[in-house]
Amino acid sequence: MLTSSTSSSRDKGKTAVRKTRTTPKNNDHTVVISTAVTSDIDDEIVDEKPIAAVPSEAQNTSNPKKSHSRLDNIIMEAIKSLNEPTGSHRTTIANYIEEQYWPPSDFDHLLSAKLKDLATSGKLIKVNRKYRIAPSSPNSEGRSPKMLLLEDVQREPVKIGSNDSKTLTRSQVDAELARMATMTGEEASAAAARAVAEAEAIMAEAEAAAREAEAAEAEAQAAQAFAEAAFLTLKNRNTANLMAQA
Template identity: 55%
Template sequence: MALKKGRRVVPKLTAEPMDVDEKDMDNAHDTVIDVEPLAMAFEPLPFLESPDKSVARLDDLIVEAIRKLNEPSGSNKAVISGYIEDQYWPPADFQYLLSTKLKSLVNSGKLIKVNQKYRIAPSSSLGGISTKVSSSEGMNTENNNVKRLTKPQVVAELEKMKGMTREEAAAFAAKAVAEAEVAMAEAEEAARVAEAAENDAEAAKAFLDAVILSMRNRNAASMILRAC
């Protein structure tokens, strides 16, 4: 994705009559006008040297937009898109790529979405550690002392319950519930991380393909203009 280096100002063409000396009228047809080739006036805007760099920068552009806009309640997709389009040359399917990347950043805990507006998470990994990951780590630390039971051990414990008192059975049941909650939370966290990684990979590939296609189209257009 390339930086816009300012909008090109096209000189206004006027049709005002020119003062021509009558003595030079006879030689007018022999005059050679030095015209700059069309391709020189319409050179394609530069891209980054490597398309891979554009893929890696999409996250940074979104964060840059949110930080520069600095809206108290966050910025919606349209505002973020407008900022990026004003600063850079996005590919044709930029809106789809932006939606995919925003969803991925929210799922990974880097952004917070409230009422269709996006804000950077207070402890985001874009500037720190993900809030969701921190919560998960805290939960794991609190439950480090909980004994993990294998299936054979659970069966053995159930056999012991037959001779337990009501209080002992209640304590064992509470322990089993705690183990189940920890296991479910870890499974959900692993699934979330895997989904976020998959979304990032898909978005990166789509963005790379779009950048490469855009570069090819611009190069082809440049060659056509130079041939004129």
């Protein structure tokens, strides 16, 4: 009886020891899980705070290609919305964008550079300091064939007084007239629109040259008047000095 009681006491002791050892393991595991979950939540908050704290200008700077493409679209939108027959001046485009959007502080410099790039790439046509959308651009869809033809003509400015112009002979004129007689109505309209566009471009260049000549003449007259006044002042001063010495 004593042996059986002793064995029973030992078994109970071992069971108690096992329970005692198992309980801390479960607590440790629980602590680890709760710590890991808390750590994950803290990481999410830390990741979100810098994104919310970064200003919009810095976010745009992080992706310059996207910001440049955005400026291209805004310029195209402005020119298309203004829909001016002879094109839109840079100041007009800037005023439209400033009314519709919130441009940065160096917007004038960015706009000038971007307009130059778009004109160089062929997306815009620059005529007499005004910008129009090129016919090949997707933004030019929906325009009449005559308008697109006018833009094609205006893409190459006409040089006044250049030696490249050639005089047509009588036979060449007759051949051209015969070719025009066989044209369809649409082809004849296109040819007429081309001729009108060329004439308008020549007139615009002539007017610009006349304005420059007038400005140069006014400056020359002002310089001459200044020189005459200076000479008269110097002459009077010399006369006064001679009279004082006498």
